[in-house]
Amino acid sequence: MRQIFHFSLVLLLSVVLVGCAANKKKGSAEVEDSSVNLQADATSSGLSSDDSGSVQVFTTTDNTLDLEDPLGTRVIYFEFDSNALTPEAQRIVEAHAEYLAGNPGMAVVLEGHADERGTREYNLALGERRANAVADLFQMMGVMSDAVRSISYGEERPVAMEHDESAWSLNRRVEILY
Amino acid sequence: MIRVFIAGVFTLLVGLLSAPTWAGIIIEVTKGQDTGIPIAVIPFHFQGQQRPNENIRNIVSADLYRSGRFLSLPPGDFLSRPSDPDQVRFKDWRLIKAEALVIGRVSELGNDHYEVSFYLYNVFKEKLLAGYRWTVGSSQLRQVAHQMSDYIYEALTGIPGAFDTRIAYVTVEKDSSNIRQYQLMVADSDGHNAQQILRTNFPILSPAWAPDGKRLAYVSFASRTSGAMIWVQNVETGDRRKLLQEKGTASAPAWSADGRRLALRLSRDGNHDIYILDVAASRLTRLTKHPGIDTEPAWSPNGRYLVFTSDRSGRPHIFRISAAGGPAERLTRAGRENAGASYSPNGKHLVMVTNQGNGDQIGVFYTGNNEVKVLTDGPLDDSPTYSPNGAMIMYATQRGNQGVLAAVSADGRIKQILRLHQGEVREPAWSSWKQ
Numbered sequence: 168m169r170q171i172f173h174f175s176l177v178l179l180l181s182v183v184l185v186g187c188a189a190n191k192k193k194g195s196a197e198v199e200d201s202s203v204n205l206q207a208d209a210t211s212s213g214l215s216s217d218d219s220g221s222v223q224v225f226t227t228t229d230n231t232l233d234l235e236d237p238l239g240t241r242v243i244y245f246e247f248d249s250n251a252l253t254p255e256a257q258r259i260v261e262a263h264a265e266y267l268a269g270n271p272g273m274a275v276v277l278e279g280h281a282d283e284r285g286t287r288e289y290n291l292a293l294g295e296r297r298a299n300a301v302a303d304l305f306q307m308m309g310v311m312s313d314a315v316r317s318i319s320y321g322e323e324r325p326v327a328m329e330h331d332e333s334a335w336s337l338n339r340r341v342e343i344l345y
Numbered sequence: 346m347i348r349v350f351i352a353g354v355f356t357l358l359v360g361l362l363s364a365p366t367w368a369g370i371i372i373e374v375t376k377g378q379d380t381g382i383p384i385a386v387i388p389f390h391f392q393g394q395q396r397p398n399e400n401i402r403n404i405v406s407a408d409l410y411r412s413g414r415f416l417s418l419p420p421g422d423f424l425s426r427p428s429d430p431d432q433v434r435f436k437d438w439r440l441i442k443a444e445a446l447v448i449g450r451v452s453e454l455g456n457d458h459y460e461v462s463f464y465l466y467n468v469f470k471e472k473l474l475a476g477y478r479w480t481v482g483s484s485q486l487r488q489v490a491h492q493m494s495d496y497i498y499e500a501l502t503g504i505p506g507a508f509d510t511r512i513a514y515v516t517v518e519k520d521s522s523n524i525r526q527y528q529l530m531v532a533d534s535d536g537h538n539a540q541q542i543l544r545t546n547f548p549i550l551s552p553a554w555a556p557d558g559k560r561l562a563y564v565s566f567a568s569r570t571s572g573a574m575i576w577v578q579n580v581e582t583g584d585r586r587k588l589l590q591e592k593g594t595a596s597a598p599a600w601s602a603d604g605r606r607l608a609l610r611l612s613r614d615g616n617h618d619i620y621i622l623d624v625a626a627s628r629l630t631r632l633t634k635h636p637g638i639d640t641e642p643a644w645s646p647n648g649r650y651l652v653f654t655s656d657r658s659g660r661p662h663i664f665r666i667s668a669a670g671g672p673a674e675r676l677t678r679a680g681r682e683n684a685g686a687s688y689s690p691n692g693k694h695l696v697m698v699t700n701q702g703n704g705d706q707i708g709v710f711y712t713g714n715n716e717v718k719v720l721t722d723g724p725l726d727d728s729p730t731y732s733p734n735g736a737m738i739m740y741a742t743q744r745g746n747q748g749v750l751a752a753v754s755a756d757g758r759i760k761q762i763l764r765l766h767q768g769e770v771r772e773p774a775w776s777s778w779k780q
Contacts, residue, residue: 288550
């Protein structure tokens, strides 16, 4: 009996997670708590920073969030083992760079991540490489380097827990945190 | 063979039936060898009023079983139960085909102290091989049992035992607010006596034992903007300090065998390279200088070389460099990637994480002929660590979608899963012998 219950629970969770994954692909659905609030907020930065006292979840019906606006997108994604910015990522990064260059008082943390394949230490470095790739583009576009902090959590803070490419592609990311 | 199989299945069943409540430490032997030294470990004779909580004979028997090199004969088969040398009749033991015999006594001395003694015999030669006597407090009885196992193991195999050792590892659990809590733990190498060294809601990685067995270096994060940093903590006093005052991130600490130097990965100018810290002088020397990612340094036992992971030639592979500096030589060529290498205690080969097309597996690399022997199934195996006698490799793997620790013998013939904690377990580090 318990086994059937557990199986159904697993099935239910899988359905829910697949649903969430579809939203995350848009890039901002799970990070919208910081995109709505542009002040540096020590307690929120999307799913990955669960070191905060609470996880804030905003629904996607929030009218102030424009999912087509690259500035509203706070996550960019990468190919496996790569820290190269895709054209889509570049578009988003450039929008943030323009915003930062025009607002010298703002500071940003770039959080780099990797999927779980490979060793943890290598992934820690790879995540930092990805964050630095964004930081380099920021700098090229006139953002002061002391406004930017690049760090990495490697594979330690995945947003998707499954062991397949759809999860891995969501974990290979840099989060732009104000 | 059947007994090993049944024992393995039994522990597996106990594990399954006990879910989801935590069943305690379980070590499942998933692949045992069928030719071990048949050994009879006689239940110890107890003299006194108050039996200690620890059953020395059972701990020794479990140690020997876990090594995969012994067939522990069941006490139900014993024709006699000697506890003194003059009670031993070797015929009784030849009859049940025991090759080795262990007898012992535990005596209560009062004031929570005990005297423990044992004798080990070669049955066919009717010869005493080893014996020892301890006087200890009750809190040291488990350690005495492991030391006894070490004596027995070495006398019968010629290799020092590694039972009186400790492991460090990291656990991850979600707390009541669904936030990941990380713990750095230290336990005996059989999983008992686990103690929490650190608890934080930031990730903990790469625990590394100092050779004196008293300090652990590890990687964690000071704040949401700090990036990775190395700490060194005394596991007895709890004293901890940040290793470096550097702007860049630091990780992958590795102690030299004499404990005087720490190799590490540092990114000073946005570039990931290997540095060596002279601990006493607090002096940092750069070892590699390359735009690629250089990380995961590991010392050769003689301190003359380091191996490390580098992606300077594309995908990550293992390179070797002299500790005095100079050019780096690529060691691994086969496989898609190789990373996380460390030397065997005898310095003759490396254990590493290898991807040969089947995901991440643990493999042993022979520098002589460049051969890689894959020891585990993968596909998400990581963090191999040698026992100090080189006989076993502990590593992190997945079972039922959860991180667990596992161990495999260096020749691949013995395999175990260690269920030490109800949450995720990862990042094992095996200490040297207790000093």
